[in-house]
Amino acid sequence: MKWPAIGYLRASSLDDIWRARAEHGDAAQLLAGGQTLLATLAFRLSEPKVLVDITRVAALRGVRVEGGVLRIGSLTRHAELGRDPLVAQHAPLLARAVPLIAHPAIRNRGTIGGSLAYADPAAELPACVVALGARIVALSPQGERRIAAEDFFTGLLSTALTAEEVIAAVEVPLATPASRSVILEVARRSGDYAMAGLAACIGMEGARATSARLVFFGVGSGPVLAARAGAALAGRTLDAAAIAAAQAALNEDLDPPGDMHGPPEMKRHLARVLLQRAIATTHPATEAAA
Amino acid sequence: MSARIDITLTVNGERVSRSVEARRHLIDFLRIDLGLTGSHAGCEHGVCGACTVRVDGEIVRGCLVLAASLDGAEVTTIEGLTDTGEVADLQEAFVARNAAQCGFCSPGMVIAAADILRHHPEASRAEIREHLSGNYCRCTGYQAIVDAVESTLATRREGAR
Amino acid sequence: MNEIPTPASIGLSREDLPNSYIGRSVPRPNVPKLVQGRATYTDDVVLPRMVHAAFLRSPHAHARFVSIDTSAAMQVPGVVRVFTGADIAKVCDPWVAVLAHLKGMKSAPQHPLPLDRATWQGEPVVAVVADSRAAAEDGVAALRVEWDPLPAQVDMETALAPGAVVIHPELGDNLVFQRTAVQGDVDAAFASAPKVVEATFVTGRHTGVTLEPRSIIADYNRADGTLTVHHSTQAPHMMQNVFAKQLRMEESQVRVICKDVGGSFGIKVHVYPDEVAVAAMSRVLGRPVKFVADRFESFASDIHARDHRIKGRIAVDAEGKILALDIDDLTGIGPYSVYPRTSAIEGNQVVNLCGGPYDFANYRCTTTVVLQNKVPTCQYRAVGHPIATAVTEGLVDLAAQAIGMDPIELRRRNLVRDDAYPFTSPAGMKFEGLSHHASLAKLLEMVPVDRIRADQAEARARGVYRGLGIAAFIELTNPSPFMYGIGGARISAQDGATVRMDPDGSVVVASGVTEQGQGTEAILAQIVAHGVGVPVSRVRVITGDTQATPYGGGTWACRGAGIGGEAALQSAIALKEQLLTVAGTMLQANPASLDIVLGEVVDKATGAQRISLAEIGRIVYFRGDTLPKELPREFVQTRHFITKDYPFAFTNGIQACWVEVDPATGMVKVLEHWCVEDCGRVINPLLVDEQVRGGIVQGLGGALYEHCIYDGEGNLLTTTMADYLVPMAAEMPEIHVGHVETPTKESLLGAKGAGEAGTAGAPGALMNAINDALRPLNAVVTEQPFTPARILRALGAI
Structure with a gap:
């Protein structure tokens, strides 16, 4: 569909943004890259009165x-x-x-x-x-x-x-030599939104994880920090038992909705797979344990 | 705030001044206001890639850019890219390998492929496929397109030696 | 009969053949404009006083509308007029899509815009015409329609059950068509068979997703009473008739112009209510009205296809001989059969095509075609073929597994012998000449089966699951009037070509077949260049204009090369004869001693150049006074062609697919794909190969990704390209194409169709490959698309 009738304001400074908001209140919608917002306009799902283009505000660069x-x-x-x-x-x-x-x-x-x-x-x-x-x-x-x-x-x-x-x-925070990070996802096609994804940051001391922040996406209403699964890994050597414990803990961390690609069980299953693969990636020694 | 915005920009090397509706996206601006019908609207929600054009030297989805936001910008369409001869070899390779059937995706495909020529001269077949993965072609099996890009890259590398 | 020099007959390889373009990879002359952005698609056409249409579409699968308030819409800036169904009905008649030869078929009258009730979500209900598309959409947003939602009949399985919502009460029930084909004694064969295997297959409802949406500009000119329609269509002459008939005009008052078409695949060969409404609105307004479907409209109003559930059984003996096939097909086609081809053909094709490659005795297949409140379905590329092939080849693989036989060997034992033709299949299809065994042999030259099997075993040991799948297929091409004409549809199976020489010695061919990107114009140029004897660069091609081309059927069922190409060849030969007659008089030589090579008349025996066509053109067109009075000089020749001996020219082929399945995620990666196909004489391998590849990719798309998903109330959930997934470059494999050539003897050219072969076989080959990969894990999938969820479910992982 064609975009609905909208207004457009170009902000060159933060003050321009504040002024636009003061004048238009909730009717003003900030526009940055527009790659999501403008697509929603094409669905006529959102009908903002005024787009405030902030891409020229140097303070945000x-x-x-x-x-x-x-x-x-x-x-x-x-x-x-x-x-x-x-x-x-x-x-x-x-x-x-x-x-x-x-x-x-x-x-x-x-x-x-x-x-x-x-x-x-x-x-x-x-x-x-x-x-x-x-x-x-x-x-x-x-x-x-x-x-x-x-x-x-x-x-x-x-x-x-x-x-x-x-x-x-x-x-x-700046990455340290002890920190490992990995992002993995399962998407139907390259570039698609993931059916399930995992961004993980794991602090390592030798073969032992000191901390693990496991954040899943595509499996909830936002990014889901799997605190229990992370706790199951913290302080442990990342062996098969640790991975299994973390996978088991995921059940309580996640409450995924189903979508067109599959039911909640599928997302839970994929999350467990991603967890195992993420650990294997950050810590190759455990690959065999998979 | 205004529903019409005055913009002056460079399109295919020519200075263009227009007053555009705020709701006008770049592709309608090019097609309807400037008569540059080489760029196509395939889905108008940012997925198919038929509207791929260059803005300030980088490829974008024309249907996800407000024309009003382009004051001072430099836009290159398939018409401009053809006129400069920058992709003449790539276009010849498309012809030689029948890398276009209905051709509706072709301008966007050529512009996306030109991006590979500029930024990834050593791209492998898999990397070519990946880079073009946002450009939908319903007719070919993509293989002829990948062949055309690959052969153009090879010829250019040869020429650079 | 066939006097075309073949490479063998003159001892040359094709590439060296100086005067022939048949069989040569000539680049398409259309491509430069396509890659330079200089094509002319319908939306690129801008006419004076043109207005734009947008439609309010039903938000409900089934609902009565109580009232339509247009007052606010009329106040929207730019809005010119609002049309309801009643407004359109004043100038436009409804249609009923049935064919007389499909016994017992029924459907309901369909208006461009319904009069009181919408029967699918997405059905156009009210039209707004405005000075821009955006303003027309603003007008649509301002319409106020009061709806009375009705229960919807969504599930095809319950469409005939007691308590079903009967979508058109006047029809009595939701049954559109049912047909059973029987050969032999199926029940006895199954009762006594050593091995019986059965399975239920599902093919996902999917759609064509032409990158150029459906587009039309209708321009009714009151001054001369003509309607000119710029239309993205496959069949200009058919549409000329449809517009004339529905709008109560003479056919001669309607002209359909079709310039570049951005993909069709069967999507653009049907009559769409919104497009007829556009023509009707132009008739009323007396000015051009443009409508270009946006992508949401495409998903909700382009025809869907392949919504089938098929139960199948196969009986084999211990030696792998196929004894019997028993198939029960059910398909839901939406609330109306689509005009004029009807929506019963796909199911009918399943009946015609199942078991097609094989020689066996006992066959039974029933199709049951029912109504439902979803987008209407109709013919989409390879109509019914991918369904029949997947079912047949799926059963063949299951049978091979059940008796412990190599699936390639089982096929070899059952494929119709290459020397058995003419042959009539158990389903009653007549085959003039196919090459299943030669094609299989060629495939096995291309596919390194031993290496693949070794790799497969080695990979399995590492926990990596790969599989190889095979699918043999037949494809219906070059249709005769037996397809539609005998059923009463004004769909031309014949096609014509006019070839003329202009004074400069260049040649123009005007053809009734159309260019959709498949290369029609390129092969017509090749054929005419070959037939007349001119360089291909000296041939220009006119297609897609009912006023400028001979009457023809356009593009469908893979007929462009076989029918349109033969008409062009015959016309070209007729022109050549005429040219040689004139040249003979000029040169005082026997015309039979002369030939035309690359635009020069030459002495046949010595090859010596005698006179150029340009010189003949100069004399004939400007100094005709110097020639004998009685000398005929008709440098315009028209011929028409229709097949006569066989209802269809069947082709055949075989595909192989090599995949890797990730059992942890259910993801399938297609590693490599092969296809050998026999489309008769190959006119341009470059074009055929990428046609086949494109067809394969469409087939893989339907089997892996593409799915029009509905909820239980008949709401379409996949209305964007982010939800309806199409195959993209990154996931598609390298595809190897090989050919066997069995020319049809019905024509001089010998060409059959090639456009649907890829789509026909790919899903079956992919399914068999996935199941080969999953075999050690005891999982089988038979429901397309083969999504991660379905594979994980088959594996018991979820």
């Missing part, structure tokens, strides 16, 4: 290491994330996630801020930032606040952002 964290501006496009040397060095999970996101033309426009704000339960980046223990920097005329990623996603397509706030950046 840039990737840098600052204060011991990697700060990724919210307008960073997926393609930029995938080729940024700082991201590759300090948050390799994000770089690995990029090829799984849709297709090149989409990755050239879609932004990390847009992906997090939309909070699609099957999207890769929300799961990654939760797995990484990142913080979302929310900006409003009143100033900045930082929200732990796991608190940021509050339900289906909803976040902790207030109506006044915009995502300014994501702050990611």
